[in-house]
Amino acid sequence: MKQMFQTAGEYCQLMARVFRRPEKWTIFWRQFWIESQKLIIASIPLLIIISASVGAVIVIQTASNLESPFIPKYYVGVMARESLVLEFCSTMIALILAGKMGSSIASEIGSMRITEQIDAMEIMGVNSANFLILPKICSATIFSPLLMLMSFFIGLCGGAVLISLTGIITLGQYADGLQFAFRSWYIFYSMIKMGLFCFLITSFASYYGYYAKGGSLGVGKSSTQAIVISSTLILIFDLILTKLLL
Amino acid sequence: MIEVKGLNKSFNGKPVLENINIKFKPGECSLIIGASGSGKTVLLKNLVGLYSPDEGEIWYDSNNFTSMDLAHKKVFRKEMGMLFQESALFDFATVQENVMFPMDFFTDWSFEQKLERVNFCLNRVNLENVNNLYPAQLSGGMQKRVGIARAIAMKPKYLFCDEPNSGLDPTTSIVIDRLIQEITTEYQITTVINTHDMNSVMEIGDHIGFIHKGHLVWEGNNKQIMDTDCQPLNDFVFANNLARQLKKNSSV
Numbered sequence: 001m002k003q004m005f006q007t008a009g010e011y012c013q014l015m016a017r018v019f020r021r022p023e024k025w026t027i028f029w030r031q032f033w034i035e036s037q038k039l040i041i042a043s044i045p046l047l048i049i050i051s052a053s054v055g056a057v058i059v060i061q062t063a064s065n066l067e068s069p070f071i072p073k074y075y076v077g078v079m080a081r082e083s084l085v086l087e088f089c090s091t092m093i094a095l096i097l098a099g100k101m102g103s104s105i106a107s108e109i110g111s112m113r114i115t116e117q118i119d120a121m122e123i124m125g126v127n128s129a130n131f132l133i134l135p136k137i138c139s140a141t142i143f144s145p146l147l148m149l150m151s152f153f154i155g156l157c158g159g160a161v162l163i164s165l166t167g168i169i170t171l172g173q174y175a176d177g178l179q180f181a182f183r184s185w186y187i188f189y190s191m192i193k194m195g196l197f198c199f200l201i202t203s204f205a206s207y208y209g210y211y212a213k214g215g216s217l218g219v220g221k222s223s224t225q226a227i228v229i230s231s232t233l234i235l236i237f238d239l240i241l242t243k244l245l246l
Numbered sequence: 247m248i249e250v251k252g253l254n255k256s257f258n259g260k261p262v263l264e265n266i267n268i269k270f271k272p273g274e275c276s277l278i279i280g281a282s283g284s285g286k287t288v289l290l291k292n293l294v295g296l297y298s299p300d301e302g303e304i305w306y307d308s309n310n311f312t313s314m315d316l317a318h319k320k321v322f323r324k325e326m327g328m329l330f331q332e333s334a335l336f337d338f339a340t341v342q343e344n345v346m347f348p349m350d351f352f353t354d355w356s357f358e359q360k361l362e363r364v365n366f367c368l369n370r371v372n373l374e375n376v377n378n379l380y381p382a383q384l385s386g387g388m389q390k391r392v393g394i395a396r397a398i399a400m401k402p403k404y405l406f407c408d409e410p411n412s413g414l415d416p417t418t419s420i421v422i423d424r425l426i427q428e429i430t431t432e433y434q435i436t437t438v439i440n441t442h443d444m445n446s447v448m449e450i451g452d453h454i455g456f457i458h459k460g461h462l463v464w465e466g467n468n469k470q471i472m473d474t475d476c477q478p479l480n481d482f483v484f485a486n487n488l489a490r491q492l493k494k495n496s497s498v
Contacts, residue, residue: 023351116334123294124348124400125323 011207017129018137018206031135039101039136039202040143044150050096051089051151055158058083063168073169077177080159082186089151090190091238094197097144098230101198102205105136106226109209110219118210133206137199144198145191152187189245196237201230247271248293248404248436253302255288262288264460266302272403273434275427275450277441280457281482286440289457290408293438294326295319306404324352327397329426331409333389335381335396341368342377345396352400367395371425387418391425398429405430407439411446423449444483447471456482 022028062079109132112118121128156178163174205226212222253266263285270276278286291297293304295311304311306322314322335344345364349355355363368376371391381389390410397405407426411419427450430437441447447454451468458478466474471483 027350111337115332115337116330117336119296120328120330120334120336122296123323123326123328123406124351125320126348126351127320 010211011204014129014133014207014210015203017127018133018203020127020130022130022134023127027131028135031131032139035135036139036143038104039140040147043097043100043147046096046100047093047147047151048154050093051084051154052158052161054088054092055080055084055155056162058088058155059159059162059168059174060166072173074173074177074180076169077159077174078180079177080156080174081178081182084152084155085186085190089148089155090193090197091234093148093151094144094194094201094234095231097147097198098201098234099227101140102201102226102230103223105202105205106209106212106223107219109133109206110212110222113210113212114215114219129210133203133210136206137202140198140202141195144194148191148194149187152190189241192245193238193241196241197234200233200237204230204233247307248438249305250289250293251303251305253289253292253304254300255285255292255297256300262460263292263457266457266462268455268462268465270436270438271453272436273431274452275430275437275439276453276455277439277447277451278455278457279442279447279482281442284457285460286442286457287408290406290438290440294328294406295323324348324400325403327400327402327405329390329393329397329405329407329410331412333381333386333393335389335392337381340378340380341373341384341392344381344392345399347396348400363399364395367399368392370398370429371395386413387415387422390414390418390422394422394425394429398433398435401433403435405435405437407437407441409440409442411441411443416445419443419445420449426450442482447483458482 058080059076062076062083066073066075066079109118112132118128118132121131160171160174163169163171205223208222208226208229209219212218214221248270250266250268253263254261255263266289278289280286288297292299299312302312306325309322311319311322335341336347339347342361342364345367346360349360349363353360364377368374371394373388373391373395376384376388376392381392384392405426410422410426414422423446426437426439429435439446439450448468451471454464454466454468454471455462456464456476456479464474464476464479471479474480474483
């Protein structure tokens with residue numbers, strides 16, 4: 001319990017140092033685009049593969065479970081849309097990104113800590129937390145909702161490609177299902193979740209990296225902790241946000 | 247000048263430094279020597295503000311660094327340069343970007359002005375045509391020299407070096423030592439060097455402080471160290487056969 005409060009205190013202190021006005025906005029924006037490239041654009045190939053295959057799998061599973069003649073075929077499209085938008089494209093993608101982004105951030109900052117690069121910045125008078133962490137948090141939080149949208153679109157396309165290849169249902173039925181009882185709020189709900197989840201991933205991964213100690217083993221440990229804690233928090237906040245927003 | 251007054255530092259109740267009083271003068275290479283774990287690095291980290299002393303004060307000329315708030319310390323740190331044991335060059339940046347890093351933050355110079363200063367600093371440490379290389383592409387000695395170039399980029403008044411020769415061969419060590427000494431004299435910098443390399447002590451030790459088990463037990467220079475009767479210092483300096491033989495020959 002004491003450890004938990006200590007971690008929470010250190011995390012808040014670190015965030016207080018992170019959310020300061022950058023020393024120079026030109027440096028901040030330069031880092032912001034670099035981090036957007038590393039965290040967001042570099043995640044797109046993985047996201048395409050996973051979203052397309054999961055979209056296709058959802059279509060197969062839903063179609064094979066809708067045997068009753070009383071349930072219209074276009075429900076395959078409805079189910080694919082709802083599964084993707086409500087849970088997969090935000091929570092599941094965030095859990096995958098927790099592994100990819102979280103380990104990358106924690107190991108990058110952790111390596112800088114143990115090789116004294118962060119100390120070097122501090123001695124120069126640079127707010128290392130602000131310089132290293134703020135661009136990561138901002139780029140991930142701002143652009144991750146776009147990743148969610150992309151994942152949703154690619155998931156739906158994956159389903160459509162599978163349907164056109166296998167003919168489980170017609171593409172027309174699928175398209176009808178995608179439009180049936182559509183609630184645009186679900187898209188915003190999912191984007192909000194994704195933004196918050198990516199804030200949690202980047203801030204906790206940065207925290208564990210920033211306070212890494214004990215050489216390369218310590219860096220590995222900090223990466224693992226970052227993934228475990230951010231995944232757990234994603235699931236907890238998924239429950240909270242779902243209760244609050246739906 | 248840097249003055250340390252009655253400095254105490256402990257970790258988890260275990261004292262690491264006790265009642266350290268020492269002065270470091272400008273234009274002199276002041277060496278802090280001692281065995282591994284004696285508290286040298288802790289003293290250096292207290293001097294640069296990475297640790298806060300439990301008791302005591304650190305004065306930079308007429309400024310009490312210990313009692314400064316973070317904002318003042320930040321301004322003050324712009325006058326400090328530090329060379330780390332493993333150089334601590336930024337992996338993500340080229341040599342040029344590494345040396346330019348503090349200028350990007352704290353000057354309004356144009357890119358050309360910054361580049362001119364970078365090239366001056368790199369030339370000063372005898373490095374050429376390395377601007378676009380990354381630290382991983384440099385040898386240990388070259389990394390140290392880039393570290394020195396970065397440390398002097400903002401024309402610091404105070405230079406701190408933590409084990410500058412660690413991992414270097416004797417010839418390169420001497421090059422680095424002489425470079426630090428030249429820069430110290432040329433720019434009248436107050437330089438504090440942590441080392442346990444006796445070659446450095448004999449080469450550039452204008453002022454030497456010996457720390458033993460957290461206490462400053464001896465102060466002098468590289469001439470006085472040969473004739474000291476301080477037993478822990480003798481045990482440290484003349485730890486190997488070669489050094490003992492040299493002392494024996496010099497006394498004969």
